[in-house]
Amino acid sequence: MREIGVGLLGLGVVGSEVAHVLLHRATRLSEQVGAAVTLRRALVRDVSKERSHPLPPEMLTTNPDDVLAADDIDIVVELLGGEQPALDLIRRAVSNGKHVVTANKEIIAKAGYRLLSLAAQHGVDLRYEASVGSGIPIISPLQQDLAANEISAIRAIVNGTTNYILSKMAHEGLDYATALRQAQDLGYAEPDPTNDTEGIDAAYKLAILASLAFHTPVRPSAIYRQGISALNPKDFTYANELGYAVKLLAIAKRQGEALEARVHPALTPLDSQLANVDGVYNAVQIEGDLVGTLVFFGRGAGGQPTSSTVVADVLTIARNIANGGLIRPRIELNRRIPVMPMLDVETSYYFRLAVADQPGVLAQISRVLGEHRISISTVIQKELDPAAQTAIIVIMTHPASERSVQAAVTEFTHLPLVQEVSALIRVER
Numbered sequence: 500m501r502e503i504g505v506g507l508l509g510l511g512v513v514g515s516e517v518a519h520v521l522l523h524r525a526t527r528l529s530e531q532v533g534a535a536v537t538l539r540r541a542l543v544r545d546v547s548k549e550r551s552h553p554l555p556p557e558m559l560t561t562n563p564d565d566v567l568a569a570d571d572i573d574i575v576v577e578l579l580g581g582e583q584p585a586l587d588l589i590r591r592a593v594s595n596g597k598h599v600v601t602a603n604k605e606i607i608a609k610a611g612y613r614l615l616s617l618a619a620q621h622g623v624d625l626r627y628e629a630s631v632g633s634g635i636p637i638i639s640p641l642q643q644d645l646a647a648n649e650i651s652a653i654r655a656i657v658n659g660t661t662n663y664i665l666s667k668m669a670h671e672g673l674d675y676a677t678a679l680r681q682a683q684d685l686g687y688a689e690p691d692p693t694n695d696t697e698g699i700d701a702a703y704k705l706a707i708l709a710s711l712a713f714h715t716p717v718r719p720s721a722i723y724r725q726g727i728s729a730l731n732p733k734d735f736t737y738a739n740e741l742g743y744a745v746k747l748l749a750i751a752k753r754q755g756e757a758l759e760a761r762v763h764p765a766l767t768p769l770d771s772q773l774a775n776v777d778g779v780y781n782a783v784q785i786e787g788d789l790v791g792t793l794v795f796f797g798r799g800a801g802g803q804p805t806s807s808t809v810v811a812d813v814l815t816i817a818r819n820i821a822n823g824g825l826i827r828p829r830i831e832l833n834r835r836i837p838v839m840p841m842l843d844v845e846t847s848y849y850f851r852l853a854v855a856d857q858p859g860v861l862a863q864i865s866r867v868l869g870e871h872r873i874s875i876s877t878v879i880q881k882e883l884d885p886a887a888q889t890a891i892i893v894i895m896t897h898p899a900s901e902r903s904v905q906a907a908v909t910e911f912t913h914l915p916l917v918q919e920v921s922a923l924i925r926v927e928r
C-alpha cells in the first residue's frame with residue numbers, strides 16, 4: 500500500500516486533535532483513501548511543553564524544514580495561526596511541491612487568491628475548509644454543491660466568542676464587560692479580545708465566503724465593520740419586545756452591479772433561524788436562486804470540530820494522490836464586483852434616544868427623520884426618569900440609506916430636546 504506522509508505546523512488546540520485523529524483512526528482513514536495516511540512529524544515552538552495528546556518526542560521538531568523539505572511528507576497542515584510566520588511557511592511548502600491544508604482565515608482572507616495561484620503553478624492543492632465555521636462544511640459546498648446557483652445573499656454568525664457574549668447579554672441581562680469576562684474565564688475569549696469583539700475575525704471569514712459565493716475578490720479591508728462593545732443590555736430587552744434578537748451578523752448581498760459586505764450588530768427577527776443560534780455556535784445562511792435558502796449550523800470553535808474539517812481536507816488530497824491525479828476546485832474569481840460604500844447601503848434601523856420629557860419632542864424628531872426621507876414604522880416611549888425629566892424613546896424605521904440616517908443622527912445631536920442618541924442598530928430581516 501502506498502504511504503502518504505502528513506506533517507503538521509503547530510500542535511496546539513487544533514493541531515493536537517488533528518494529530519490524535521490521524522494516529523488513532525489511521526486504519527479506517529487509510530481504508531477510505533486506499534493508501535496509508537501517516538503522520539510523520541509536527542513543528543512546535545517548545546518540544547518540552549505538555550500536550551493534551553502527547554506525541555512521541557522523535558515526532559516533534561522546532562525546525563520548519565523538517566516538515567517543509569522532508570521527502571517523506573506530501574501534505575503540510577498549517578495550524579499555527581496568525582499571519583507570520585504561517586504565510587511564509589505555506590509559501591515555502593507550496594514551492595517545495597507540498598499540498599497544503601490550513602485553518603488560517605487571516606491568511607486565506609488576505610492572501611488566499613495569491614496562494615492558490617502559487618499552488619496551481621506548482622501543481623499542488625491548497626484547502627482551507629476549517630477557516631470558516633470550524634467544523635461546519637461550508638467552503639466545499641460553496642465550491643461544489645452550490646456551483647449551479649447564483650448566490651444572492653449570505654447572512655452568517657461566524658464568530659463564536661461574540662455570539663456567546665451576546666447570548667449572555669440577551670438571556671441573562673449581563674452588561675458587555677461582565678459577559679466578556681465570563682467568556683474569557685471559560686477560554687472562549689482571548690485576553691485581548693479585539694479581533695473577535697471588533698468584528699475583525701468575522702470580516703476575514705466573510706471575505707472568504709463572499710469571494711467564493713460571488714466569484715469576485717473581496718478584501719477584508721473593503722468590508723464595513725462595527726463591533727459589539729458599545730451594545731447595552733437595554734437594547735436586547737427592547738429589541739425582544741419588538742420581536743427581535745441582537746446578533747453580530749456578517750452580511751454579503753448582491754445589489755445590482757455591486758456587493759454589500761458588512762459586519763455589525765443587527766436586529767434579527769426572533770422567529771428566524773439566525774436569531775436562535777446561541778452560545779459559541781455558528782450558522783451560515785445562503786440564498787441561491789435554484790436551491791432557495793440553506794442554513795449550515797454547528798459548533799463554531801474547538802479542537803475536535805475543527806479537526807473534523809481539517810482531516811477531511813487531508814483525506815481529499817490523499818485520495819487524489821492515491822488515485823494518481825489532482826482534482827483541484829477551480830477558483831473562479833473572474834468577476835469584478837465592487838463593494839458598495841456603507842453610506843449607500845439601505846436597511847431599516849433601530850434608534851434609542853434619551854430626550855427631554857417635554858411636549859413637542861416627538862414632533863422635532865419626526866421632522867428631522869422626514870426631512871431625511873426616513874419613515875418611521877414604530878415609536879415607543881420606554882422609560883421616564885421624573886427626577887431628570889428624561890424619557891427614552893425607541894424608534895424603528897422602514898428601509899433608509901445609511902447616508903440619510905447618519906445625517907439625521909448628526910442633526911439629532913443639535914436638537915435641544917434630544918440629550919443623546921444612545922443606540923443605533925441596523926435591522927436585518
Ligand SMILES: NC(=O)c1ccc[n+]([C@@H]2O[C@H](COP(=O)([O-])OP(=O)(O)OC[C@H]3O[C@@H](n4cnc5c(N)ncnc54)[C@H](OP(=O)(O)O)[C@@H]3O)[C@@H](O)[C@H]2O)c1
Nearest residue numbers: 509510511512513543544545578579580602603800801805
Ligand atoms: N481553536 C479553534 O477553535 C479554531 C477553530 C477554527 C480555526 N482555528 C484556526 O486554527 C489555527 C490554529 O489554532 P489553535 O487554536 O490550534 O492555535 P494554538 O492553540 O495557539 O496553537 C498554535 C500552535 O502553533 C505552534 N506555533 C506557533 N507559532 C510557532 C512558531 N513560530 N514556530 C513553531 N511553532 C509555532 C505552537 O507551538 P507550541 O505548542 O510549542 O507553543 C502551537 O502548537 C489558527 O489559524 C486558528 O485561527 C482554530
